[in-house]
Amino acid sequence: MNRLAIGRRAALLSGVAAVANPSVLRAQADPIKIATLTPLTxxxxxxxxxxxxxxxxVVEEVNAAGGVLGRKVQLVSEDDQTNPDAGVRAARKLIDVDKVSAIMGTWASAVTTAVAPLCWESKTFLCTVSGADSITLLPHQGYLVRTQPNTLLQVTRAGEFLLSLGAKKTYTLVPQTPFAQRSIEILAEVSKKAGGSHGSQIYDDKKTTYRTEIDQALRFGPDAIFCAGYTPDTIVLLxxxxxAGYKGKILGQAYAVNQKLVDQIGQNEVVEGVYTFAPSVAEGSTALERVKKMSGLASPDPYTSQVYDHTNMVLMAMAVAKATTGTAIKDNIRKITQGGGKPVDNAVDGLKAIAAGEKVDYAGASGPCDFDDKGDILDCKFRYEQIKAGKATLVKVA
Amino acid sequence: MTILLQALLNGLVSGALLAVPAIGFTAMFAVLRFPNFSVSGVATLGAFAGYVAYAAGLQIIGSLAVAFAIAGAVGLFLDRTAHMPLVKQGALPAAIASIASGLVLENVVRLLFGNELRGYDRPIARDLRIGDIRFSPQQLETMAIALAIMLAVFAALAFTRIGKSMRASADNPELAALKGIRPQRVAMMASFVGMGLVGMGGMLLGLDSSIDPLTGTRILLSIFAAAVLGGLGSAPGAVLGAFLIGIAEEAAVLAVGSAYRAAVGFFAILIVLSLRPRGLLGERAF
Known part of the structure; x- marks a missing residue:
């Protein structure tokens, strides 16, 4: 929990003011509340x-420049623990107690799937970085956008990458998740279209060893294995x-096969040559430069870049709507992200332009941020890396 | 055929690791007469205690001893303070209290070590092969340690004074008390040794993979299923049950897919409770 504190005296003062002159002063004193719900654990x-x-x-920057619609913005941060139960509890608190108008940054697909219904039922806007196809197919009535490419786009690109490495027989090992079945279907289709074959297995991510699962997979004789799990289970798998002496290629999601995994395994030859892929951040964009400064990271990950975009988009959509509700964000978010206008890469510039009556077109740190009607992004580049001597090295961005 | 043999071997290895905490669980049930579900937290605690000892430079055996001592001491403390006062009202209140204390322990570990995964810093080696069957030397080593622990437990139950009095108390507490066996002492011994075994089990299971605060919770169902299958209260039953559950879990991967592994434990409990509630070997402590 990390909320921007309001001093007791200020709170007291605003309370007195609100009682003395309800309508006008309350509007100025009450901050606009938005939230992040990210996995801190x-x-x-x-x-x-x-x-x-x-x-x-981002919120601090906007507040320093005068806030949104003359009001300060307050950010409430909660932890979803990468766990749907905890995510729902935290979302309930954000919606019922804090009464936020937008929740941003839900990460795991299972968490987003659980939290999304609470959001659309309470007309709270949800911005997510989860990829499962099923998420934007939920009946969310427009109260959801995601900046992460969906499973179809991700696994198609993964499959094409494996083909480019000469892998004809591919195999998917994936834990029971909202994207498990789709991942298998998509990779099978990509492989078969190219004249190859595909095998798959959905595993229990709570096991402490996968010897029998690996035996089963190796019987298929794959040239390449796509490990589509998260870090804890992928450590055991690798x-x-x-x-088991497997010498073929391995491809994993960069969010699972990360430096933490390499350090955890602690033996470079175990992870040598493993490929990773991830939606690429908008390399070379001015927005990404801003994220680098804010995060203090030399190469920010896609999720950090995406949540930077979420915050900017939500605040600008409120300004265009001249209202701060979830519904206002829903109805106006596409007006600031697509359809031409003054290009902006941050909310402070965007809010000024909007106040001056200009139309803006936001392009962020994760990409152009243009959405279709379901809430999926229209375009995205991917970054492919390979682990060599315990370090991720760039293969290509395409 | 090869794949079946391989699954059998894998099952025997995981069964051996499962047997250690299962004996602890069942021994506590035999003497204290309630299912102590805090084994989930205690197994995690043992895994982390062993981890700290191993990182501090102790060998595996030394680290196991540390895991045993710390898990045993904390388990005994919990039994004395939280569980035993409730046993007089029946097994159920004590069992529910033990679920709670397991959760508390898990979160104490989380507070101290965080949610991160940790691994024992052991070299990862390629497997050895005999024909098409492969096995890892480390896993065999861990399995041998588990078997040695089991032998030691059985020897202690059969030949030592305290082992005999534990069996006597489990068989008939009143008669044992008449014979001058102090039930309090036996109960405390059962708590300490039982939880110590559970702690060592947590560490043995963590040796090969990685540990986090949920380590114990993940194996709780398998431990319980093994004990119920063999006959709650029977140490040889727990060993038999553990091997059967271990093999069944691996065989299930071949038959119905790995995602349904957890169903194996539930299914075993269901079958045993409906067909043979006493379990395979009945309730005799030895």
Whole structure:
């Protein structure tokens, strides 16, 4: 929990003012509340804290420049623990107690799937970085956008990358998640279209060893294995693949096969040559430069970049709507992200332009941030890396 | 055929690791007469205690001793303060209290060590092969340690004074008390040794993979299923149950897919409770 504190005296004063002159002063004194709900612990633990930090930095910047519609913005940060139960509890608190108008940054697909219904039922706007196809197919009535490419786009690109490496027989190992079945179907289709074949297995991510699962996978004789799990289970998988003497290619999601995984395994030859892929941040964009400064990271991860975009978009949508509700954000977010206008890369510039009556077109740190009607992004580049001597090295961005 | 043999071998390895905490669980049930579900937290505690000892430079055996001592002491403390005062009202209140103390322990570990995954710093080696069957030397080592612990427990139950009095108390507490066996002492011994075994089990399971505050919770169902399958209260039953559960869990991967592994434990409990509630070997403590 990390909220921007209001001093007791200030709170008291605003309370007195509100009683004395209800309508006018209350509007000025009450801050606009928005929230981050990121994984500060669990499998997403490496990403959530810095995501929340960057969102707070954006809010601080906007407040320093006078806030939104003449009101200060207050950011409430909660931890979803990378766990749907905890995510729902935290979302309930944000919606019922804090009465935020937007929740940003839900990370794991299972968490987003659980939190989304609470949001659309309470008309709270939800911005997520989760990828499962099923999420934007939920009946969210427009109260949801995501800046992460969906499973279809991600796994298609992953499959094409494996083909480019010469892998004909591919195999998917994926834990039971909202994207498990789709991942398998999509990779199978990509492989078969190119004349190859595909096998798959959905595993229990709570096991302490995957020897039998690996035996089963290796019987298929794959040239490449797509490990689509999260960090904890992928550690066990990679160890067991090494023990089993598997010499083929391995591709994993960069959010699972990260430096933490490499350090955890602690033996470079186990992870040597493993490929990773991730939606690329908008390399070379001015927005990304701003995220680098705010996060203090030389190469911010995609999720941090995405949550930077969420915060900017939500605040600008409120300004265009001249209202701060979730519904106002829903109805106006596409007006500031697409359809031409003055290009902006941050809310402070955007809010000024909007106040001056200009139309803006936001392009962020994660990409152009243009959404279709379902809430999916229209375009995204991917970054492919390979682990060599315990360090991720760039293969290509495409 | 090969794959079946391989699954059997994998099952035997995980069964051996499971047997250690299962004996602890069942021994406590035999003497204290309630299912102590705080084993989830105690197994995690043992895994972390062993981890700290191992990182401090102790060998595996030394670290196991540390895991045993710390898990045993904390388990005994919990039994004395939280569980035993409730046993007089029946097994259920004590069992529910033990679920709570397991959660508390898990979160104490989380507070001290965080949610991060940690691994024992052991080298990862390629497996050895005999024909098409592969096995890892480390896993065999861990399995051998588990078997040695089991032998030691059985020897202690059979030949030592305290072992005999534990069996006597489990069989018939009143008669044992008449014979001059002090029930309090036996109960405390059962708590300490039982929880110590659970702590060592947590560490043995963590040796090969990685540990986090949920380590114990993940194996709780398998431990309980093994004990119920073999007959709650029977130490040899727990060993048999652990091997059967271990093998069944691996075989389930081949038959219905890994995602349904957790169902194996529930299914075993369901079958045993409906067909043979006493379990395979009945309730005799030895």
């Amino acid at each position: 669990g499998a997403g633990g490496p990403y959530g804290p810095v995501m929340a930090k960057v969102a707070a930095a 160890k067991d693949l090494y023990r």
